[in-house]
Amino acid sequence: MKNVASMVARVASLIATPLVPADYVSLVRPLVLANRARVEAVRDEAPGVRTLVLRPGRGWRTHRAGQHVRIGVAVDGRIATRTFTIASSPDSRDLEITVKVQGRVSRALVEATPVGTIISLSLASGEFTIPEGAPIRPLFITAGSGITPVMSMLRTFALRGTMPDVAHVHFAREHVIFNAELRALAAAHPTYGLTIIDTSVDPRRLTAALLAELVPDFATRTAYACGPQRLLEQLPVQARTEHFGAVLAPVADAAPGLVQIGAAKLRSDGRTPLLRLAEEAGLAPRHGCRMGICHTCDVTLKSGCVRDLRTGARIDEPGTKIQLCVCAASGDVALSD
């Protein structure tokens, strides 16, 4: 049977050459193609924050709570790709991302992506997850939209009826995403201890003392933290962390110069990531995660020196593959297209 099916698939692909049969089927059923999804519904969570309910196309494999996906959407006709954490539980019927307006792409997703839009969607990846089956007493430290991976974990515990002994400290300014749902979870599950600190009215900030006061046994818990780089730099505990965008090292000795990418020549200040430099000059390099994970934006260094902005390390070996999204030029640089 399997052989017959694969024979049929082979003949079908020959019959559609140079396309594939799915290219024709997708005229009426767009989701037969892999790496895409349709926006099925939208839900406003707070001002500038919207949840998109997605229906993934063929080939989607479920995620683990806490993982993220790369989503591509057309902005001014150009496909822009960004990474978003999945907020829904893998056990839930719907795949959801909750997006806060932060830049051009998130604004397009929140404000200009109506129900029915087809967007591109990668498989889920990421290690900010809770090991399956092992007993765990987590401490969640989250801020702002950093709540999303933890929301996926909490929803999963609730759906499975396996809510462990959880301590959760969440910082938000004015509008708390998932406010009602978080409080309902805390009310329904006595083992889920939630503290929400609204930093617009509450002067308390994340310190060891505050943590000791709110979660006296914090040192014996497994800590997970997700939020802006500022929060992660101040963590009073060892934690597994997740951050939106690469964590960048400070550049003390930026060397401006000329960057040659293919035929284009761009002026660099020595600290702007090459991907942003190219996009600001109107080029459209291929890219994916924009945080140094997926290697979609790799190009070859022909001459000169670049700096890996995550570590500050210099790369000057011609022929090395470098990542445009996390490297800046250091002086004059030539890159292959």
Place this chain on the structure above:
Amino acid sequence: MTTQDIEAFGRELDIIQRDVVASLGDSDRHYIRRAITVQRSLALGGRLVIFASLPLLATPLFVPVIALGTLSLGVAKILENMEIGHNILHGQWDWMADPQIHSSTWEWDNVCPADQWKHSHNVMHHTWTNVIGKDRDVGYDILRVTDKQPWKPVYLLQPVYNVVLAFLFQWGVAMHDIDLGALRRKELSVDDVRPLLRGIAKKAGKQLVKDYVLWPLLAGPFFLPVLLANLVANGMRNLWSYAIIFCGHFPDGAQTFSTMSIEGETRGEWYRRQVLGSCNISGGPLFHVMSGNLSHQIEHHLFPDMPSNRYPQIAPKVEALCATYGIHYNKGSFARQLGTTMRTILRLALPSRARKLAVAA
């Protein structure tokens, strides 16, 4: 024209291009995506209508229905090769950064492999437009289309093989990257072009199996009508693309250049050569789309990677600019451009009596 004039002309063209690039956006993306959707619907719909005609074989309805299906498939193949394939392979849509619609990954419904086309056409023809000895599109190594090409006895036969080329045009396109002249002069050996031939064989094999084996087989006992319908659809595409493409650089008034004359060419002079060597065809919006906007050959040669839907918008500006700077802008009806091209091919089959030199503007 003074050197300053030519450079000023070039700068004005640069501004036209910059303005278009700056304004590219969602509506352009919708245009190419809609073109692809329409094309695929016509292709699939055409094939289904051809199949629907088969049970009607014994009725008077058979001929009109199969003709309709064949027409739809032929139009789809024309759109696919011209407005979609040719233009995507030029990188006109790469600015969208859409992996589905990108010159680096696109393959077209033609026996010519896309990678070979991108070299022979985008690199050789568009860089060296109408430079004799450099641009193989000047007669495609087999036709004499300007009296600057020395006459040889074989050209006596060109009125005949010109017609053969028209019917088999995609095969001419497939052989395009193989330097027949260099092979004849023994500068290249068959071994040198073997990788290219292998690429063509692989691509052509798939194309032939699709149209002349698998689709006809699906029709079972009606194998032959389906095969013939596909043959006619491919033939329509061949004749149409031949006609449009031959109107690009061969009509009366199009100029050719020598390698000497382009030495040290500036950007402005390059632009001027593209205008003088190219010819536009007048027509309505549907005609322009069906020609892949190669009816705006001049604009296409000035800006080969500009999305084709923008050529009609900039054409009046380019024409006005050419008038201002006194550069001949060759525009004519389809009948005029094709008619003078065919007359040239017939006339140049015979040796030229008196050598007439084209006067440069």
